[in-house]
Amino acid sequence: MIGIGKTPFGVFPDQDIRSLAVASGRKALANAQVEPSQVEAFYLGNFAGPSFVGQSHLAPFIAGPMGITGVPCTRVEAACASSGSAFFHAFSAVAAGLYDVVLVTGVEKMTSQQTPRVAEILAMAGECSTEGKAGATFPALFAMIARRHMHQYGTRREHLAAVAVKNHANGAINPDAHMKKVISLEQAMNGKPIADPLTVYDCSLVSDGAASVVLAPLERAHEFTDKPVRVLGIAQTSDFVALDRKDDITVFKAVQTASDKAYKMAGVGPKDIQFAEVHDCFTIAEIVAIEDLGFISKGQGGPYSAEGCTALKGTRPVNTSGGLKAKGHPVGATGVAQICDVALQIRGEAGERQVARHEIGLAQNLGGSGASAVVTVLTA
Amino acid sequence: MIGIGKTPFGVFPDQDIRSLAVASGRKALANAQVEPSQVEAFYLGNFAGPSFVGQSHLAPFIAGPMGITGVPCTRVEAACASSGSAFFHAFSAVAAGLYDVVLVTGVEKMTSQQTPRVAEILAMAGECSTEGKAGATFPALFAMIARRHMHQYGTRREHLAAVAVKNHANGAINPDAHMKKVISLEQAMNGKPIADPLTVYDCSLVSDGAASVVLAPLERAHEFTDKPVRVLGIAQTSDFVALDRKDDITVFKAVQTASDKAYKMAGVGPKDIQFAEVHDCFTIAEIVAIEDLGFISKGQGGPYSAEGCTALKGTRPVNTSGGLKAKGHPVGATGVAQICDVALQIRGEAGERQVARHEIGLAQNLGGSGASAVVTVLTA
DSSP states (O other), X not given: OOEEEEOOOBOOTTOOHHHHHHHHHHHHHHHHTOOGGGOOEEEEEOSSHHHHHSOOOHHHHHHHHHTOXXXXXXXXXXXXXXXXXXXXXXXXXXXXXXXXXXXXXXXXXXOSTTGGGHHHHHHTTSOIIIIITTTOOHHHHHHHHHHHHHHHHOOOHHHHHHHHHHHHHHHHTOTTOSOOOOOOHHHHHTOOEEETTEEGGGBOOOOEEEEEEEEOOGGGHHHHOSSOOEEEEEEEEEOOSSGGGOSOTTOOHHHHHHHHHHHHHHTOOGGGOOEEEOXXXXXXXHHHHHHHTTSSOTTOHHHHHHTTTTSTTSXXXXXXXXXXXXXXXXXXXXXXXXXXXXXHHHTTOOGGGOOSOOXXXXXXXXXXXXXXXXXXXXXX | OOEEEEOOOXXXXXXXXXXXXXXXXXXXXXXXXXXXXXXXXXXXXXSSHHHHHSOOOHHHHHHHHHTXXXXXXXXXXXXXXXXXXXXXXXXXXXXXXXXXXXXXXXXXXXXXXXXXXXXXHHHTTSOIIIIITTTOOHHHHHHHHHHHHHHHHOOOXXXXXXXXXXXXXXXXXXXXOSOOOXXXXXXXXXXXXXXXXXXXXXXXOOOEEEEEEEEOOGGGHHHHOSSOOEEXXXXXXXXXXXXXXOSOTTOOHHHHHHHHHHHHHHTOOGGGXXXXXXXXXXXXXXXXXXXXXXSSOTTOHHHHHHTTTTSTTSSSOBOTTOHHHHTOOOGGGHHHHHHHHHHHHHTXXXXXXXXXOOSEEEEEEEETTTXXXXXXXXEO
């Protein structure tokens, strides 16, 4: 990675999907000191542009005004893992020698005339003919996962709340975060109920935003930057969409297989990961993620979080950006934004939230209730 | 390509988007004698599943029930070039050595509760903030292109009608075609007006359908089949989405650059192409395509078509399947379906519509009014 660029995340009535994407793309190109004419392929991660803003065919729609034409411009959709997947395919193509300079952008404009339909639009990432029909939108699906995790492992509301408190604390010192609001454990414990046991403080935000990275082969990276960030390992894998097709809903098998593959490719194990950005679309998802990634054994994610191990000053900081919970979750932007946030730490540019050990970090991006997963291990 | 499989195209109230995609996928896997567990990656081309049938996250949604999990499953959206683009990326990955056995599927279920909104849903592939807002749906955009082509080159209504007559004749002998109806030149000249100068006979169909292919490296192809079809050259390129950003609307620059690249990769020129499937979303699009591909010089596509050069028994048959006009145009399925139809000819399995010279064929897939294009040159 030779350049990164993000817009702030939040509610931006004066920005549209294209202006957000183009702003982040231009920042990343400038960061990489690359001209648009040098870009050999453009990968766009976007979940639901057609539903939120009535525009499809988004890759050339965004690339053209950036000055990128005459090359492959491709939109990838994998629910909330859309831009993680776009990054995976872009990286694979560069690593395989197909292109030298590639731009990857993730974008979502969620606040629009369609925002009142947001739960319905997001639910299209689940199994619509069963889950959707039954009204099981994502808060409901993750509430079931939380309830089961509590039943199987003794996870408690306090553990979920601890994740929220930590991510809000981190978001409060991230200038690009959607929500910069410190909350207390008591507040988190007494949030407005959404889908029992999840309260409003367990749920990620409805945000606008975009994030971009520029990729080049390792041997050329120093032509562009003194601070390249290297993809040490990466994998995208899949599982069934419907929760009822899974043996155990407290496990995201796609995350486990993706992390196994990514660790193998990187030649590292979970113990080598110093910090991570994980997909906390709900607080329970962060707990499940740190277990599936092998940071802690299955069932222990709750106590591990409540003990502060994943805090900014903990032994393994998780979601130093504030995560989807506080940084915000413009769905299609999230995968690339996580990778940018890991890169910021690796480059030592994370400001107030800079972690002490920042040589090797991980990003984990999840689609739906676990049908898509992308895990990326990054280093300097 | 070691296996191909298509569903018939048409209106299938008893089929849903998944059953169509799975049916074509299973046919292609059986044709390649490949088990689902051997598939190392799945690429899905789909334009508007979320809008037509309310389901996104379609790649794992379709792959899971086929028995494909634990591997990268990715949906690609590039308007009407969605599955051409999916094929391009799948081919690139196999050719680069990333995977050995890859399944590519294109699917669209256009007849649904949302069918009354079909023009609006398709218009999302154009520039919504200007073209869409002004009511310029695709028939209107291509009517402008036709009008300009008439103005610049003397193209006549008879030329457009000749394309319709030929494609209907070909569709009538394709058992999988949506419309098996021979029409006369007089009928085509007197069709119900849609967007002047285009009539109903100038417009492609609103269809359901799916198509799949299985790819493997050349050196392993003979393990699976005695009749491999080889990708000799391929390219995907892009241009601006909005028609008003183009210098000359009688030219699809993305098609020209994609064909230049594909010919160069294949080591052939347009004169070497014996037959082709081109993207006749409207009759004028076929005329523009055969010019942009270099089959005939710019402006001569009309007379060339009217003289019968592109007919089944002509010097260079075009759209022997019946094309989007008569075979049908389930948007996301079209790119892969074109490639299947070229492969059928190359394998000598095209039945009544088999052409005499079938060593080297081409498929051209277009997105929107030319913002995406994929050109593929195929041989035995």
